[in-house]
Amino acid sequence: MSSIYEEVRIALHGIWTRRWIALAIAWAVCMAGWLVVAMVPNSYESKARIFVQIDDVLADQIGIGGDRKRDIERVRQTLTSSVNLEKVIRATRLGDKVTDDKQMQAAVESLGKDVKVVSQQDNLFEITGFAGGGGRNDGENAKLAQDIVQKMIDIFREENLAGGRGEMTDTLAFMDQQLASRKKDLEAAELKRTEFEAKNVGFIPGIGSISTKLEAARGQLRDVESNLLAAQSALASINGQLSGTPQTIAVAGPAGGAKGALAQAQSDLGSMRARGLTDSHPDVIAVKGQIAGLQKAAAGEGGAGGTLNPAYSSLISIKADREASIVALQSRKGSLQAEIAQLSAQQFSEPTVAAEAARISRDYDVYKEQYDKLLRDREQLRLRGQVETERDAVKFEVIDPPTMPTGPSAPDRPLLLMLVLVVGVGAGGAGAFALAQLKSAYSTTGQLERSTGLPVLGGVSEAVTRVARAERARRLKWFVGGLAGLFVVLFVLLGVEMLKRGMVA
Template sequence: MNGLYDEFRVIIHSVWNRRWLALAVAWGICLLGWLVVALIPNSYESRARISVEMQSILSDKVGIESRDRKRDLDRIQETLTSTINLEKVVRGTDLNLSVESDREMAGKVEMLRKNIEIKSEKDNLFEIIATSSASNFSDAENAVLSRKIVQKLIDIFVETNLSGDRNETKETLKFLDEQLAAREKALQEAEQKRVQFETENLGLLPGVGSISQRMEASRAELQQIESQLVSASSALAALNGQLSGTPATIATSGSTGGARSQLAQAQGELASARARGWTDSHPDIIALKNQIAALNKQIAATPKGSGANYGTPNPAYSSLQSMRAERQAAVAALQARKNAIQADMAQYASQQTLEPGVAAEMARINRNYDVLKAQYDKLLQDREQIKLRGQVETETDAIKFKVIDPPSSPRTPAAPNRPLLLALVLFVGLGGGVGAAFAMGQLQTTYPTAGRLEKASGLPVIGSVSQVMTSEQRAIGQKKMRLFYSAGGGLLGVFALLMVVEFIQRGMVA
């Protein structure tokens, strides 16, 4: 323990013997350090807190979700410090006084980007921090400038997000109107082209009235006509057979002439009734058969040769002839209709070769029309949605802006902490002086104690003689000590003076 104490005393003695070197080094370090601290410009910081609230009552109804509002808040935070907005800040503050070229403007913008910070404390609460340390401005001017920068950013925010949203909505609606007009014109042209193509190729287009459908309808009608023609031909053949077995005239004589005439008339009526399709069970057929039987009995009972014979036209034969003429006309009409249908089918068959190409062209025209129609409907829907959302966001004040804390007016510099730096320079200077004196003592070989001399030489030391000073040497030593204390006090005085000047400057800013 005594060894450590002795070493400490040796160090103190070595430094004290070189106290003038220590004081000179301390003065040099302090003066240099204080000069550097004095050259550091003061930075003044202004803060403001703003709240941005997005209404959600109507917004949710028109499809503005919470993530859309969160994206809007992120956009606000990112775009507030954009180059365009920072140029507005430069032009709206005293920074514009030192801007004479685009290069200087770019430099000011870059400086502001580094000195402006926007913090998001919560989802809708922002803090704007601006620092001003322009070398060409005084401390008071920098303090005022920092507050103006924050206020200008707030004004830009209001201008961009309240009136800017309306301009953006108007520009978007204008663009959509132009696109809708162009799509509407193209859609009208496509409609006219489709109508014209349908008119020119009406019979060749698929769907109702197409060649295929007409062909199928003609085949069905031809089958029906052929069945009707077979039925009419069969009825005509039966009627011809019946007509060949019916005499054209009947012989009548004397008193039996009337009976035979009545018989021929009854037979004609019976043939006409059967031709109409009546069966033997029909009451009229039964009555006619009974009448014919009675007349036959009457004629059979009349003696032969009782009177002259006469040739009387057979009414049944005449009736069958008229019926045959009707049947022949019906058969001829059905045959003519069959020939007409077959001619139409032959024409349809020749036109069917053109139908696939026409159908493909019509499909292409319809496809283009559907695409244009879908684009037009989508643009129209987007336009109405944007129009409604724009009205909700702007006309109903969907964005509520509120200044929680207005821009502060800084009274003290945010950086640097000059009193602390001045004190640190003083301590560093004193430490540097002591260190220089100690290092010098280590470089020179001295023996401040008898023990160190004995250890270094290896020989025993008989004794040591203390320093003996005369009265003149004591007077000179005291004078030097007064000078040393004055120089040391002067160093502390300069430090105190710098502290006083610093606080006076701060008072002038306030």
């Protein structure tokens, strides 16, 4: 704790030894700050409260009373519309230096920031107008703030009471114009969507899309492959039966030709051997000779001999049907594979087309929603206009007229002047302290000992003569006078500010 106390003493001693520098810095900062504060123009505000009765029993009864919050917002926007602000500028001193449209636009934007309309209750509004600068004196700015608020009230009364019906007509005409514009946009969006869907009918997700077609083609390919395997198995079975079935059937007897006779002779030979006759039996020898002769004759007949086998013909017919089915299935399989390859190649472009289709559809939905909302609002306004034609639904009354400012609302010059003094004194002290830190002198023996690391045996006190003491007292009076001069200047500036406010009032 003692070290902190010693450091504070050292800091204060360093500032005190450089007090004239601190005083000079304080005077420089204060004079610059007071000059800046003096150059800030005063801003005056005027306030008024008006009562706008928006309710109407008939409108509420037939269901067109509207939303109260929306009606209040409409009143607020009407008061601060660009058209009304332009009228205010032309009717007040704000329009004295406005010569072209660009200057008028800038003036309207500036006035829009200087005017506030606040809804205090459902039907009670507070209008606040500000005026300042512009090369005008304080009295002129105070009167201008009052004129701005008063002119806004007058314009609102004229347009909403005397010209309410004309405004409703203009509003309906504007709504019709907006409806026609939205209708064109909606028709263009609908045409664009129709053309895009017709051009990319196979790429848009849903029924008939590439993904759906690709999945269906793959399913058909699986069915064809299954049927092809079954047909190939059936064909193999038919071929097996054909290999074991003769094309013709040999008929015994003359009707069968040489082969028939050969078959009959072979049958007789078998029958003889079955009875136990040997090869040396005359009948067996005779039949063998006959068989040898018939074999030569049968060989001469070739394959045309005998009767066509009906079973073989039936199997041939079935085989032809199976082969035709296999060919058809193979052809269908190749076609499906080609189609799947083509659809797979086209599938890469489907996400892009789908995203574009979604964007076009989203734009169409937005236009349609805007068009439907405008159409409903137009019909509601039309019915409201018919009601207002027969009945006066708006009642207007000024509760508090525009006030005449008695003093500037901004800036708070007395507070700024005192803050400048505090900042100036603080800046002087900070400057003196910074200079003290840059010097290599030591204020106490403890500080010297800590800095050098060497023991300090003692210190020599300063001997001050009477003349030196008198000189120091005189300089102290000058310093106190210089410091007091800052407060004197502050009091003078505050007095001038109060005097100006009294002159405005």
